[in-house]
Amino acid sequence: MENTDILVSGAGIAGPALAHWLRRHGFHSTVVERAPAPxxxxxxxxxxxxxxxxxxxxxxxxxxxxxxxxxxxxxxxxTRGRHTARMPVELFGGEGIVSELEILRGDLAELLRQATDGVEYLYGDTVTALAEDADGVTVDFENSPTRRFHLVVGADGLHSAVRRLAFGAEPEHYRPLGGHHCWFTVHDPALARELDRWFLMYNAPGGLVATARPGRLPGEVKASLAFRCGPLALERGDAAARRRLVADRFAGAGWRVERLVAGLAAADDFAFDSFGQIHLERYSRGRVALLGDAGYSPSPLTGLGTSLALVGAYLLAGELAAAAGDFTAAYTRYEELMRPYVTRAQELPPGGVGGYAPDSALMIRLRAASMRWMGRWPLRAVLAAQFAKAGDIALPDYPLPAYPLPDNPPAAHPLPARTT
Structure with missing residues (x-):
C-alpha cells in the first residue's frame, strides 16, 4: 500500500466520515480542525x-x-401563525423537504468522530501552506509544527483553506445564488410548544424567510433567518455587524420574528453565510483532493450537502484502497463516480432562491398554493424527481481488509531539507 499517511482538513461531517473509511481500509489519517473543540x-x-x-x-x-x-x-x-400549507414527513416516503431522519449537525459530527477511534485530531488549528513534491506534501499549520504527509484532503467547508491554497482564490470557484442566511439556537419553551413538532416557515415580502424547528432538548428551537440580496461587504469575522444587519432586515417582519431576533442577540452558536455553490473543473490537483462542500457545495437550498459529503468520503477512501494508494488512479475514479451525482445534486429546486424567498405577497400566496398541490399531479412528479436525486448513484462494494487496523498517529516522516 502506498501513500498511507493522509491529512484531512475539517472535522465537520465529511472529514470524520473520510477518516473512518480510511482507517477501515488500512490508512493512517490526521484530522485538523480550526474550531478549538468539537x-x-x-x-x-x-x-x-x-x-x-x-x-x-x-x-x-x-x-x-x-x-x-x-x-x-x-x-x-x-403572520398569525396559521398553517397555510403542509408537507408531512411521510408524503414522499420520508425523503421530502423534511426527511424521516433529521439529526443535528453537531450530533452527527460527534457520532462520526466517535467512529474514528484512534485517529489523531488537531483542534484549534488550520493549514496555512502546502508545498508538494514528488514524494508528498509539506504542510505548514497556524499553530502546530510543520509536518509531512503523502496526501492532503480538503473537507473544510464552503470557504475551504485547502481549496484556496491548492486551487486558487475563492471567487474563481464560488457561484453566489443571490441571498444570505443565518442560523442559531433559541431557548423559548413557549415557541417550542407552538411548533408542535412541525418545521415552520414564514415568508414576508422583500424576500424574507424565517424558520423555526424543534431541537432535541426541551424548550430548544433551531431558527434561521434568510433574505435575498446581492454581495455584502462584511468582514467574515465581524459577527456583531452581521447580527445587526439581520436584525435590521427583519424589523417588523411579523409572525414570531421579533422573538427570534431577540434570541439571535443572545445565541452562542450564531452563524452567517451566503447561499452559494462551488464549481470546479476537477476535484483534485496533484496530491490534494477536495471533499464535500469544499469541492462541490450544492447550497442548503438543495438539502443534499450531507449526502454528498457522506458519499464522497465513502468513494474517495474506497478508491484509494482499490488503487492500493495510487492517488492518481484513485482521484480519477473518484471524479468519475462523483461528478454525475454532484451535477444532479447541484440542480436547484424549482424557482431557486426566488422559490424559497418570494419577494411579494402575491408570490408568497402562490408558493403556499403550490405546496398544497405537491402531493398531487403534476407537482408530485416534479418534486419526487428532485428528492430522488439523493439516491441517484450506485455505490460500489469495497472489500475491507481482514488485518488489524493501523495505529494512529503514524510515525513522523522527515521533512525535506529547505533550499535557500
Missing amino acids: RPGGQAVDLRGAGRTVIERMGLMERARALCVEQRGIALVD
Whole structure:
C-alpha cells in the first residue's frame, strides 16, 4: 500500500466520515480542525438516499436514529401563525423537504468522530501552506509544527483553506445564488410548544424567510433567518455587524420574528453565510483532493450537502484502497463516480432562491398554493424527481481488509531539507 499517511482538513461531517473509511481500509489519517473543540448542536441535517446507505454501511444507523429530532413535517405559516400549507414527513416516503431522519449537525459530527477511534485530531488549528513534491506534501499549520504527509484532503467547508491554497482564490470557484442566511439556537419553551413538532416557515415580502424547528432538548428551537440580496461587504469575522444587519432586515417582519431576533442577540452558536455553490473543473490537483462542500457545495437550498459529503468520503477512501494508494488512479475514479451525482445534486429546486424567498405577497400566496398541490399531479412528479436525486448513484462494494487496523498517529516522516 502506498501513500498511507493522509491529512484531512475539517472535522465537520465529511472529514470524520473520510477518516473512518480510511482507517477501515488500512490508512493512517490526521484530522485538523480550526474550531478549538468539537462543536455541539447546530442545525438539523438529513440522512437520505445514498447518504443513508453510507451510514448503514458504517454500522451507525441504530445510533443515528436514536439521535434524530422528531418532526412531523414542514408547514408554511402566515403572520398569525396559521398553517397555510403542509408537507408531512411521510408524503414522499420520508425523503421530502423534511426527511424521516433529521439529526443535528453537531450530533452527527460527534457520532462520526466517535467512529474514528484512534485517529489523531488537531483542534484549534488550520493549514496555512502546502508545498508538494514528488514524494508528498509539506504542510505548514497556524499553530502546530510543520509536518509531512503523502496526501492532503480538503473537507473544510464552503470557504475551504485547502481549496484556496491548492486551487486558487475563492471567487474563481464560488457561484453566489443571490441571498444570505443565518442560523442559531433559541431557548423559548413557549415557541417550542407552538411548533408542535412541525418545521415552520414564514415568508414576508422583500424576500424574507424565517424558520423555526424543534431541537432535541426541551424548550430548544433551531431558527434561521434568510433574505435575498446581492454581495455584502462584511468582514467574515465581524459577527456583531452581521447580527445587526439581520436584525435590521427583519424589523417588523411579523409572525414570531421579533422573538427570534431577540434570541439571535443572545445565541452562542450564531452563524452567517451566503447561499452559494462551488464549481470546479476537477476535484483534485496533484496530491490534494477536495471533499464535500469544499469541492462541490450544492447550497442548503438543495438539502443534499450531507449526502454528498457522506458519499464522497465513502468513494474517495474506497478508491484509494482499490488503487492500493495510487492517488492518481484513485482521484480519477473518484471524479468519475462523483461528478454525475454532484451535477444532479447541484440542480436547484424549482424557482431557486426566488422559490424559497418570494419577494411579494402575491408570490408568497402562490408558493403556499403550490405546496398544497405537491402531493398531487403534476407537482408530485416534479418534486419526487428532485428528492430522488439523493439516491441517484450506485455505490460500489469495497472489500475491507481482514488485518488489524493501523495505529494512529503514524510515525513522523522527515521533512525535506529547505533550499535557500
